[in-house]
Amino acid sequence: MAGRYRSDLNWSDVTPKADFLSRRRLMAGAGALAVGAMAGPAMATLSANGFTTDEKPNSFEEISGYNNFYEFGTGKDDPARNAAALTIDPWSVKIDGLVDKPGDYAFDDILGGVTLEERIYRFRCVEAWSMVVPWVGFELADLLNRVGVQSGAKYVAFETAVRPDEMPGISRGYLDWPYREGLRLDEAMHPLTLMATGLYDQPMPKQNGAPLRLVVPWKYGFKSIKSIVRISLLDQEPPTSWNMANRREYGFYSNVNPEVDHPRWSQASERKVGGGLFAARQPTLMFNGYEDQVAGLYTGMDLRQNF
Numbered sequence: 001m002a003g004r005y006r007s008d009l010n011w012s013d014v015t016p017k018a019d020f021l022s023r024r025r026l027m028a029g030a031g032a033l034a035v036g037a038m039a040g041p042a043m044a045t046l047s048a049n050g051f052t053t054d055e056k057p058n059s060f061e062e063i064s065g066y067n068n069f070y071e072f073g074t075g076k077d078d079p080a081r082n083a084a085a086l087t088i089d090p091w092s093v094k095i096d097g098l099v100d101k102p103g104d105y106a107f108d109d110i111l112g113g114v115t116l117e118e119r120i121y122r123f124r125c126v127e128a129w130s131m132v133v134p135w136v137g138f139e140l141a142d143l144l145n146r147v148g149v150q151s152g153a154k155y156v157a158f159e160t161a162v163r164p165d166e167m168p169g170i171s172r173g174y175l176d177w178p179y180r181e182g183l184r185l186d187e188a189m190h191p192l193t194l195m196a197t198g199l200y201d202q203p204m205p206k207q208n209g210a211p212l213r214l215v216v217p218w219k220y221g222f223k224s225i226k227s228i229v230r231i232s233l234l235d236q237e238p239p240t241s242w243n244m245a246n247r248r249e250y251g252f253y254s255n256v257n258p259e260v261d262h263p264r265w266s267q268a269s270e271r272k273v274g275g276g277l278f279a280a281r282q283p284t285l286m287f288n289g290y291e292d293q294v295a296g297l298y299t300g301m302d303l304r305q306n307f
């Protein structure tokens with residue numbers, strides 16, 4: 001795993017940020033996992049490869065206090081207020097469709113076969129606010145390779161838990177539940193695509209999508225589906241929640257693109273959460289700053305048509 005990123009960097013090149021990481025035990029929902037031995041050097045190499053941003057992360061309080069998770073309400077502070085009711089133990093994920101080893105996988109078993117690492121990613125909501133988040137997680141590709149993706153698979157679909165008793169937003173019908181998202185298989189297999197289980201040195205806060213959520217840093221935040229209970233490998237593009245709700249405003253791809261405005265607002269700039277009332281907006285970057293890594297996935301595609 002770490003070997004894929006090995007370069008000639010050595011310990012003396014490690015930034016203070018990586019040093020901060022190496023001192024911590026990164027927590028995963030079910031138990032603590034010591035990754036200190038690999039975290040420092042691996043992080044340095046990741047930075048060198050452009051996976052981890054040097055921008056200052058938002059605070060834990062900002063990241064876990066300003067959320068979109070409509071199952072718990074539509075206010076930015078509703079998830080933090082209401083998500084405590086979500087039971088995440090036990091938790092299992094159904095993996096089905098075009099895979100060699102379909103089944104209901106316990107969260108602990110999923111964690112057993114992967115390497116957790118930290119990725120500090122920019123996060124850009126379609127509503128034009130942004131954050132920088134130090135996620136802990138593993139590459140979705142690692143999980144997909146473990147279950148064996150069959151040759152006919154072209155897309156991956158994801159679903160969030162639906163728990164009317166624990167999620168006050170479900171009965172309000174804001175969306176057609178379950179919350180659904182999807183990726184093309186090559187997007188899902190891209191090394192930037194993360195299954196996140198925590199942030200900072202904490203297990204994933206429930207309002208951020210415990211115990212397991214997707215993070216696709218070059219796409220608008222709504223693609224990064226939370227509290228996942230099902231992953232399906234399909235031969236066709238799956239229906240996705242925001243696209244079903246309004247296909248003119250929310251495309252299947254939803255790559256961050258400052259040149260393609262939302263029908264109701266500009267996507268050219270963004271407000272970084274926590275910047276204060278008078279902070280200047282910052283320019284939004286093509287593919288949210290991950291252009292070098294992901295532009296090749298879309299060669300020959302019209303990004304205005306396939307928005």
Ligand SMILES: Nc1nc2c(c(=O)[nH]1)N[C@H]1C(S)=C(S)[C@@H](COP(=O)(O)O)O[C@H]1N2
Pocket residue numbers: 063066067068069070071124125126160179207208209220221222223224225226227
């Ligand atoms: N199940 C589910 N996943 C979801 C959402 C949601 O309402 N329900 N909101 C999305 C949106 S619009 C954004 S911007 C991000 C917010 O993630 P955060 O609260 O961790 O910042 O979660 C995404 N994933």
Ligand SMILES: [Mo]
Pocket residue numbers: 068125126127220221222
């Ligand atoms: Mo969002």
